[in-house]
Amino acid sequence: MVLEITREIESALTPNALRVLEKRYLRRDRNGRITETPEQMFRRVARFVAQAEKQYRPEVEVDTIADEFYRAMASLEFLPNSPTLLNAGTETGQLSSCFVLPVPDSLEETFDAVKYTAMIHKSGGGIGFNVSHIRPTGSAVGEHFDAAGGPVALIHVFAGAADYIRQGGVRRGCNSVVMSVSHPDILHFINAKSNPSLLTNFYNSVSVTDDFMDKVRSGDDYCLIDPNTGRAVGSLNASAVFKRIVDQAWSTGDPGLVFIDRINRDNPTPSLGRLETITGCGEQALLPYESCNLGSINLAAMLKEKGGTLSIDFNKLARLIPIAVRFLDNVIDVNKFPVPVIERTTRLTRKIGLGVMGFADMLIQLGVSYNSTKAITMAEEIMEFISERAKEASYNLALERGVFPAWSGSIYEKRGLPMRNASCTTIAPTGTISIIAGVSSGIEPIFAAVFVRNILDGENLLEINPYFERIARERGFYSRELIEQLVTSNHLHSRKEVPEDVRKIFVTAHRVSPEWHVRIQAAFQRHIDNAVSKTVNFPKSASREDIARVFMMAWEWGLKGITVYRDRSRQSQPLCINEIG
Ligand code: UDP
Incomplete structure (x- = not known):
């Protein structure tokens, strides 16, 4: 089907994002026909989540808040977890991951x-x-x-x-x-x-x-x-x-x-x-019967240009964070929980999980390699900023709406700090919402500059990293032959026609050493209330001692958990490339 998309999001959604939205997220009628556009989907979610305002601020125009939520999502700068996109304003109504x-x-x-x-x-x-x-x-x-x-x-x-x-x-x-x-x-x-x-x-x-x-x-x-x-x-x-x-x-x-x-x-x-x-992919420690809803800021869209140089746009981030925190706090009020005990327990602590996606795509735009000390510094700087501002937003919501009911006895009571949410930040895998935003997932490095993504019940989608395509065209080494060869072998690092600085910036998950994976995860973990979902990739040739060393390192460096994956050690991989160097 041909989707009608408004100009605003037309240019932003990639063909793969549209495919995923069509297949999974957009509402359908009884005959299975799609009945909403991506714009209408974001409107449905924004309106539904904004309704929570009524119970706190009857004087506030819900539409004004809904517009703010809509803009945050339609610009692909912030996306909530899949259940919110799928179920907000529908009969199911369950919004947490x-x-x-x-x-x-x-x-x-x-x-x-x-x-x-x-x-x-x-x-x-x-x-x-x-x-x-x-x-x-x-x-x-x-x-x-x-x-x-x-x-x-x-x-x-x-x-x-x-x-x-x-x-x-x-x-x-x-x-x-x-x-x-x-x-x-x-x-x-x-x-x-x-x-x-x-x-x-x-x-x-x-x-x-x-x-x-x-x-x-x-x-x-x-x-x-x-x-x-x-x-x-x-x-x-x-x-x-x-x-x-x-x-x-x-x-x-x-x-x-x-x-x-x-x-x-x-x-x-x-x-x-x-x-x-x-929980599910390791990002969230919760008490029995607790649930948590997540949302992620697209870091690839948080850059500004001045005099031809890109840098992180902290003002833009500062404007977006309180909107995202308000959105996630509202979700708790409008959520239809699967059973009453989960509703009661979740509302006691009101945990939310604001995180990021597109970290690797942001580094690429800034010309920074994922496996570099500069990347570690940036991870810390950004996450510290997001974490502080998210806490400030939760504090402001506490003044407006009251503290979370289990605040007495919490660590925040000891600090004398009113808070609306017992925890604010989480790094989710963003497996699907990063496809919708068209960016690298969570805080993972890119998987490959060009690859076939195996999603949605065996359907394959070709993905060319947009920044790679742009640089390749600008610097004159783009060719169909190169793309075809990169699809069948992920050997960008050994392609002589690709300049060395480009090869360094487009370092892929399998070329980042396990130690660097752990260092990046630890840098984020230092500023995250909950946990960080991340896979530490190993080449097929890795030894058991390599894994043991990284497990030890993960503990010593203060991670909350660790998952490793040695290439081709499982039958089905979500992402496939033919040969990994
Ligand atoms: N999840 C799940 N099934 C899936 C993908 C995700 O149950 O196929 C749950 C799981 O608890 C995971 C959480 O959703 O920890 C968040 O995953 P992710 O960020 O990848 O979800 P997205 O919002 O991108 O769909």
Whole structure:
């Protein structure tokens, strides 16, 4: 179908963005015919989210606020997470990406969680589970000895439910499962995905304490604790378990690590309990039944030109951040939560996750290589600015609307700082919204200058990085032959016709060393309340020691979690290129 698009966004949306919008996001009638344009989609979302203003400021013109929200989205400078774009103003009405469900050691409550899983997935959200409270395999159940199926068997129950539900027919739910390293079934959990065709869309992570990591270094043993009794039931050698984790991560990319003490040092509401797990793609630690809605600022659109030189437009950012924070806070009020307990829990802390996308595209425009100290400095400078301004916006909303209900007892009460949201910032993967914005995802380096993106049930889309195309044409090395060869082999770094400075700027994910991936992730993490979704890429030739070193480094540098991916260690990759050098 030919879409009618207004001039305003016509030039901004790439053909791939239009394809994704058409296929997934735009409303359809009963016969499956698309009934809205991208402009109407942004209007629908803006109007719906702006309605929340009425309950705080009856005198305010909702349309004026809706216009602000519309402009932020239609300019592709800020986009909320997919469920907000998909469901705002529709019957589904569920607007958040991230949920955490408790999995207690009770059959009844566990099967409640299975039901909630189905409901959350249907609405487009991803879920985090912590299975550490489930009694170990073979424990007694009632009067039956050796009857418990154990946590890994339970993950398969959730996976069965998840497979059955396709998210509103548009995407599958991402699930993150965390198990404490001290659970007696930990070795079984570490191997749970040794067959990569099992538990697809379940990302497993081992939750490790600082004490465990210290023991990995010293080679000491640590205790296994039965969650049912709280008693030590055995011990394992920490470095041997760490090695098992590394072995599995090397061969399949799974499990990752979650640094649980680090996460809890940032827990804004310790009086409500410890944070035990992270959500879908690792970006958000939440309490049981909490949810969080995300939104990302497009950094590639936050530049200004003066005298032929580009620089970060901090004034533009400063104008956009309060709009984005207001938008995300409003979402909590107009959201239709899947179940009442999630609504109550989410509204207690009102966590939101403002982050960024297009970081790599911004660096390219500025002529800065991703793997450079300049990139680290810029990451820190931008994220510190966004974080401070987001907090200021949340403070102003607290003065206007009141503090979040669980503020008493929070870290903010101790500081005497009114806040509307218990946390403000998160780096999401932005897997789809970055395609809509036409920029590199989250804080990841570009995948390739030219590649075939494998999305939407096997459909392939050719993507040429727009900045690469422009530079190649301007500097006279653009040719059809070059593009064709880059599609089949990602060897930009060895193309002699491409000037060296261009090759350096267009450094791709596989050419960035794992250490640099971690350094960039750590630079962002220093200024993020929640966590940072990021994959640390390794070449196929990487050794197990390389992975072990990066896991250690991630802990030492204060990451909240780490996921690694060694090239071609999984059967299906979201992005495909033929050969990686
Ligand atoms: N998510 C999901 N299924 C998907 C993609 C994402 O459940 O296919 C959830 C998951 O919890 C993830 C979160 O959405 O952590 C945000 O992912 P992303 O930023 O990639 O989503 P987008 O808003 O770009 O669609």
